[in-house]
Amino acid sequence: MSVTLVLGGARSGKSGAAEALVEALPPPWHYLATAEALDTEMAERIAAHRAARPAGWITHDTPFNLAGTLAALPPGQPALVDCLTLWLTNLMLAERDLAAETARLTEALAAPSRTLVLVANEVGLGIVPDNPLARRFRDAAGRLNQAVAARADHVFFMVAGLTTRIK
Numbered sequence: 001m002s003v004t005l006v007l008g009g010a011r012s013g014k015s016g017a018a019e020a021l022v023e024a025l026p027p028p029w030h031y032l033a034t035a036e037a038l039d040t041e042m043a044e045r046i047a048a049h050r051a052a053r054p055a056g057w058i059t060h061d062t063p064f065n066l067a068g069t070l071a072a073l074p075p076g077q078p079a080l081v082d083c084l085t086l087w088l089t090n091l092m093l094a095e096r097d098l099a100a101e102t103a104r105l106t107e108a109l110a111a112p113s114r115t116l117v118l119v120a121n122e123v124g125l126g127i128v129p130d131n132p133l134a135r136r137f138r139d140a141a142g143r144l145n146q147a148v149a150a151r152a153d154h155v156f157f158m159v160a161g162l163t164t165r166i167k
Contacts, residue, residue, distance in 0.1 A: 008158030
């Protein structure tokens with residue numbers, strides 16, 4: 001069993017690459033979706049994303065309790081988390097304890113009972129944000145990505161649909 005982190009910017013190809021890693025394994029595959037449909041446009045994105053996945057995927061909506069959802073999955077069945085950045089956003093907007101939630105997640109990654117692929121945005125490559133909330137988010141995303149990468153067996157970085165192995 002292994003943990004893989006796929007990082008990249010928006011529309012870098014990270015979700016497709018992560019799905020391909022999981023689909024290379026025998027189904028059923030578990031898709032842990034962290035997005036919430038808070039508006040019509042996001043609901044349409046989520047619906048399109050689900051429709052594009054082939055049969056064999058079991059979707060689990062988990063905007064908050066990611067570690068708990070992972071623990072409840074049947075052992076040995078591969079899983080994909082898409083994405084950690086939206087999960088972090090949900091936690092921040094709900095004013096949850098980010099350090100505690102990150103610790104719960106990284107503990108779950110310490111002894112995986114399945115092949116697990118996680119997707120996250122790399123948001124630290126741009127300018128310093130101009131407001132406190134955006135700076136707090138950028139910093140929290142960087143800390144989350146570092147914590148998950150430290151536990152991961154493999155880390156890939158996506159740019160323009162191309163994959164670079166980092167770890």
